[in-house]
Structures are given as C-alpha cells and as structure tokens.
Amino acid sequence: xxxxxxxxxxxxxxxxxxxxxxxxxxxxxxxxxxxxxxxxxxxxxxxxxxxxxxxxxxxxxxxxxxxxxxxxxxxxxxxxxxxxxxxxxxxxxxxxxxxxxxxxxxxxxxxxxxxxxxxxxxxxxxxxxxxxxxxxxxxxxxxxxxxxxxxxxxxxxxxxxxxxxxxxxxxxxxxxxxxxxxxxxxxxxxxxxxxxxxxxxxxxxxxxxxxxxxxxxxxxxxxxxxxxxxxxxxxxxxxxxxxxxxxxxxxxxxxxxxxxxxxxxxxxxxxxxxxxxxxxxxxxxxxxxxxxxxxxxxxxxxxxxxxxxxxxxxxxxxxxxxxxxxxxxxxxxxxxxxxxxxxxxxxxxxxxxxxxxxxxxxxxxxxxxxxxxxxxxxxxxxxxxxxxxxxxxxxxxxxxxxxxxxxxxxxxxxxxxxxxxxxxxxxxxxxxxxxxxxxxxxxxxxxxxxxxxxxxxxxxxxxxxxxxxxxxxx
Numbered sequence: 001x002x003x004x005x006x007x008x009x010x011x012x013x014x015x016x017x018x019x020x021x022x023x024x025x026x027x028x029x030x031x032x033x034x035x036x037x038x039x040x041x042x043x044x045x046x047x048x049x050x051x052x053x054x055x056x057x058x059x060x061x062x063x064x065x066x067x068x069x070x071x072x073x074x075x076x077x078x079x080x081x082x083x084x085x086x087x088x089x090x091x092x093x094x095x096x097x098x099x100x101x102x103x104x105x106x107x108x109x110x111x112x113x114x115x116x117x118x119x120x121x122x123x124x125x126x127x128x129x130x131x132x133x134x135x136x137x138x139x140x141x142x143x144x145x146x147x148x149x150x151x152x153x154x155x156x157x158x159x160x161x162x163x164x165x166x167x168x169x170x171x172x173x174x175x176x177x178x179x180x181x182x183x184x185x186x187x188x189x190x191x192x193x194x195x196x197x198x199x200x201x202x203x204x205x206x207x208x209x210x211x212x213x214x215x216x217x218x219x220x221x222x223x224x225x226x227x228x229x230x231x232x233x234x235x236x237x238x239x240x241x242x243x244x245x246x247x248x249x250x251x252x253x254x255x256x257x258x259x260x261x262x263x264x265x266x267x268x269x270x271x272x273x274x275x276x277x278x279x280x281x282x283x284x285x286x287x288x289x290x291x292x293x294x295x296x297x298x299x300x301x302x303x304x305x306x307x308x309x310x311x312x313x314x315x316x317x318x319x320x321x322x323x324x325x326x327x328x329x330x331x332x333x334x335x336x337x338x339x340x341x342x343x344x345x346x347x348x349x350x351x352x353x354x355x356x357x358x359x360x361x362x363x364x365x366x367x368x369x370x371x372x373x374x375x376x377x378x379x380x381x382x383x384x385x386x387x388x389x390x391x392x393x394x395x396x397x398x399x400x401x402x403x404x405x406x407x408x409x410x411x412x413x414x415x416x417x418x419x420x421x422x423x424x425x426x427x428x429x430x431x432x433x434x435x436x437x438x439x440x441x442x443x444x445x446x447x448x449x450x451x452x453x454x455x456x457x458x459x460x461x462x463x464x465x466x467x468x469x470x471x472x473x474x
C-alpha cells in the first residue's frame with residue numbers, strides 16, 4: 001500500500017493503481033477511528049459519491065466498514081454534489097461525511113474527501129490524524145465489515161437523497177423567479193452530479209433551459225470535468241450559435257466549481273465573478289460582513305471591498321480556510337480563483353450550483369451581460385487582469401528552487417517590490433499594485449505562477465519576468 005496523503009481536498013489516486021478497495025477500506029477505518037476518538041461517532045456519518053466509475057461500489061464498501069464499526073451510516077442513493085453533502089451534514093447534525101470524489105480531476109482518478117461536523121473541508125489537524133491512522137494500519141486487515149442487509153436490520157444503514165431539501169433551502173438564497181427574466185439559459189453539468197440541480201429549478205420558475213452534457217458519463221466526454229475555458233469549448237460554441245441564450249452556466253464533476261459563459265460566448269474568469277458577486281450582494285441584497293479570498297485570488301475583490309468598506313481576509317489556498325470564515329459568520333462571500341465560492345448563511349464549502357444561480361440572478365436583475373457589468377465595475381474601482389501559468393522544473397531547477405524563491409528580488413519588470421507575503425507560497429506586491437505569486441506543487445515538479453496587473457501589456461511583462469526569475473540559469 002502506497003502512503004496515504006491528504007491534499008487540499010482529501011486523498012486522491014488513480015483507480016486500479018493506488019485507489020483500490022483495500023486502501024479505501026483502510027482509509028474509511030481510519031476515519032471511523034478518528035471520529036470515534038473525537039467522541040462524535042454516535043452522530044453517524046454520511047457517505048456520498050460523484051458520477052465517476054464505480055462510485056456506488058466504493059461508497060457501499062465504505063458503508064460496510066463504518067457499520068462494521070457500529071457507526072450509523074447515511075448512504076446517498078445517487079451521485080450527489082459535494083455542497084449538497086455539506087448541507088446534509090449540517091441538516092442532520094452528523095459527525096461528518098465521506099465523499100468519493102476527485103472533483104475536476106481526469107476520469108481515471110477518484111478520491112476520498114472527509115468533511116467533519118462543521119460541514120466544511122477537513123482542516124489539517126483532522127486530515128493529519130486520519131493520515132497517521134491510515135498509514136499505521138497499512139497492509140493490515142484492520143476493519144470489521146458488516147453486510148448491508150444486516151446493517152439495515154440493525155438500524156445502522158439509512159438510504160437518503162438530500163436533493164429536495166437542499167433545493168428548497170437554495171430557493172431561500174437565490175431569487176429563482178427573477179432569473180425567469182432572462183428567458184433562455186444554457187446549462188452544462190459536465191456529466192457530473194449537478195444533473196437536475198440546475199435545470200429543474202430553473203424550468204420550474206419559467207426559464208427555458210438548453211442543456212448539454214446532462215447524462216452521466218464516467219469518462220466525462222474524454223476530458224477532465226473542469227468548467228474552465230479549455231474544456232468547455234463545445235458549450236461556448238453552443239452559446240455563441242444560439243442568440244436566444246442570455247447566459248451559460250456550468251459546473252464541474254462534483255458541482256463545487258462553476259464556469260460562466262456570457263451571452264456572446266465569452267468565458268468569464270472566476271476571479272471576476274467573485275468580485276462582481278461581492279458588489280451585488282452588498283449593493284443590491286444589503287448583505288454585511290467581510291470577504292474572504294485565497295492568496296492567489298484577484299485583488300479586484302479588495303478594490304470592491306474598499307469601495308464598500310468591507311474587511312478582506314486573505315487565506316492560504318484550500319477552501320477549508322474560506323469555509324472556516326463562513327462557519328464563523330465573518331464574511332459575506334468567500335472565493336478562490338480556481339472557481340470556488342460560497343456566501344454567508346450557506347454551507348462552508350464551495351458550491352458551483354449556488355454560484356451559477358447567483359450569477360444568473362445578478363444578470364437578470366441588472367439586465368446587462370456579464371462583460372458589461374465587469375466594465376462598469378472597472379469604471380468604479382480600476383482594471384485588474386489576472387493570469388496563471390505553470391512552469392515545469394527540470395531536476396536541476398527543482399533542487400535550487402527553494403534557495404531561489406527564498407530571495408526577495410529588488411523588483412519585477414522594472415517595478416520595485418513593496419511587500420512579500422508568505423501566507424501560502426511567495427507573493428510579491430509591487431509598487432504599482434501589481435503582483436506575482438509563486439506556489440510549488442506538492443505532487444509535481446511544477447511551479448504555479450499567478451500574476452495580476454492593470455493592463456494586458458503589463459501582465460505579459462510580469463509573466464515573463466516571473467518565468468525568468470524561476471528558470472534563470474539553473
């Protein structure tokens with residue numbers, strides 16, 4: 001058994017390589033032991049899964065291990081979005097949930113995500129405990145399994161479908177009737193768990209829905225189920241070719257990420273959506289509080305926050321930190337540049353379904369395309385353009401990278417460094433307000449470079465300067 005390692009969103013692996021039944025059972029037992037040690041096992045655990053290959057089978061095996069440990073298990077009857085599982089944790093008051101998902105990763109991957117009783121992604125102290133327990137039990141038959149029939153007879157297994165209660169709650173946070181003003185909306189769940197979660201509520205409120213990729217496909221059409229511009233070209237083309245479509249909304253494989261396509265087929269970067277929604281929630285819906293964003297997220301969010309007198313909380317990358325701010329009721333909205341967000345009073349987990357519907361409400365209320373709203377916002381707070389690139393490191397560069405990044409250069413692309421931030425990676429704020437962030441991948445020889453500037457020319461200059469800083473002369 002390879003060492004189990006939990007990343008920002010749980011343990012992920014390639015099916016039939018390291019993500020196999022035996023390892024799944026060991027990790028499940030580790031979760032059961034961790035929850036028992038915390039004193040919360042009596043509350044039960046939810047088990048869910050996304051639309052990946054054999055998701056139901058992995059979920060049933062986890063249920064057998066949990067019930068074998070005497071823990072009441074609430075087993076989802078169909079593939080279920082990650083934010084819906086988070087909602088169900090809070091609604092039922094369980095000790096947490098085991099979710100079989102690899103989110104936006106390619107189809108050969110699967111994963112186990114554990115969310116504790118507060119409903120957000122597990123914080124490092126929790127995942128470290130689960131990791132330790134799993135690796136100590138590696139290679140052992142450390143679990144006792146209970147047949148599902150026996151578990152039902154003992155009252156330890158309950159099948160659930162949380163869809164309806166989640167949608168009823170969502171309708172209190174999004175004005176679905178207002179969205180009907182748009183007329184036609186295109187929906188793309190990318191073969192994932194949001195099937196029905198977007199289209200059906202819209203149809204019920206008089207919206208004409210044009211759906212794409214709305215059937216379950218464990219291969220996700222041959223692409224990673226990620227609603228980024230690169231992977232939804234078919235959807236962009238659909239919106240471009242149908243003049244009646246006012247907005248395109250998409251979600252990833254487990255519906256925790258969102259993708260927005262404007263009426264003309266333009267893909268809108270998630271960074272900008274977070275800022276637009278912050279402005280909308282404060283200005284139109286009268287919400288109060290701070291705003292949370294990851295260190296890699298656009299400072300357009302900060303500019304909007306300044307305009308409204310809103311406090312900004314900068315967090316490491318990983319939605320668990322945003323979720324913690326939501327659970328503490330500190331923020332109106334929290335988001336990451338990787339297309340995750342949630343709002344005050346909602347689940348402390350990123351929710352692509354909520355994000356899509358809020359954008360639809362905003363566009364319907366304002367009566368303008370997203371690009372127009374963004375230009376109007378730029379007119380108030382200034383222009384912010386962002387870009388992320390991956391820099392692959394040779395073995396030689398990987399060896400010298402720690403020393404190279406530890407140094408603080410005088411400046412980048414002719415602009416002096418004003419401040420260095422090490423919340424997560426190394427972020428250099430320049431005198432003119434532009435910035436660069438360098439984050440080393442924990443699993444690959446790759447450095448992720450994030451840049452932001454006020455003009456396209458300046459942005460490209462920063463990207464080039466950032467690349468030269470890392471590559472240099474190895």
